[in-house]
Amino acid sequence: MSKTRKNNKKGALVMAKTNHYLTSVSNRTEFLKKVEKNVINRYHSVFPKQIIIETTGFSNMKCIHCGHKTMKRKKGNMDINLYKKIIDEIALKAPETEVWLTLYGEALLLRYKLYYMIKYAREKGLKYLILNTNGMLLDDEMINLILESGLDRFIFSLDGFTRETYNSIRVHGDKDTVYGNVLNLIAEKNEKGLEKPYIEVQYSVMDENEDELKDFIDYWSKHDVFIKIREKFTWCSTVEANNLDKNQERIACP
Ligand SMILES: C[S@@+](CC[C@H](N)C(=O)[O-])C[C@H]1O[C@@H](n2cnc3c(N)ncnc32)[C@H](O)[C@@H]1O
Ligand code: SF4
Secondary structure (H helix, E strand, C coil): CCHHHHHHHHHHHHHHHHHHHCCCHHHHHHHHHHHHHHHHHHHCCCCCCEEECCCECCCCCCCCCCHHHHCCCCCCECCHHHHHHHHHHHHHHCCCCEEECCCCCCHHHHCHHHHHHHHHHHHCCCCEEEEEECCCCCCHHHHHHHHHHCCCEEEEECCCCCHHHHHHHCCCCCHHHHHHHHHHHHHHHHHCCCCCCEEEEEEECCCCCHHHHHHHHHHHHCCCCEEEEECCCCCCCCCCCCCCCCCCCCCCCC
């Protein structure tokens, strides 16, 4: 018998076993999911490693460095069925993809809907859910919703250490309120003995706040958070940043 025919015989045996297995509808569904996943992993490994979903286009601030205030496209809240469709596809094709739940906008405005969105993604098996926020709306109820939702990383855009500087950069925000909200979150997370979400405090360096960077680092080093410093850069040419190579192509990214 030729080598090919031997292989065919072996192949037929495998098929026969598989067909028997596939007589049950649930087995068949599972089998097809596995096949699709294997094929996708093998041939379509170009699925994005990171996806940013603009859950809302609305914001409650007018930060001096952010293009949101001059945004021309229509603002809205994402339709929940569209959101679920995106999450379902990620869950099927690449649950390990990092999913960010904000672009231009403030997701805490969505409140219960945001909780539902994060929980839905977590329950669908997504492995890495990230949210960045200005933190103004993080009251006690929202803290508990977030801690329960299954979020992995929670990033606060702080951008100032003194009240005067913070409030002048993050217009309509209040430094004391936001810093207080972050401290409440840390306390509640510790109280509940949770490992996640990892809490990050982010400082985008600008001419207006660079003198306060050291104080910011000293202060937050004493707390249970990660500190993320973003160098000066211009996002969609909203701000001037002389340290950048103007010839290099850049894209906006939170
Ligand atoms: C657009 S906001 C959306 C999430 C949320 N509203 C917030 O403030 O974190 C995401 C991040 O982008 C930063 N950002 C906005 N405009 C920027 C710019 N022109 N250059 C650099 N970072 C910018 C904000 O400071 C914030 O940390
Ligand atoms: S940085 Fe965030 S909070 Fe500030 S205007 Fe932009 S979207 Fe709103």
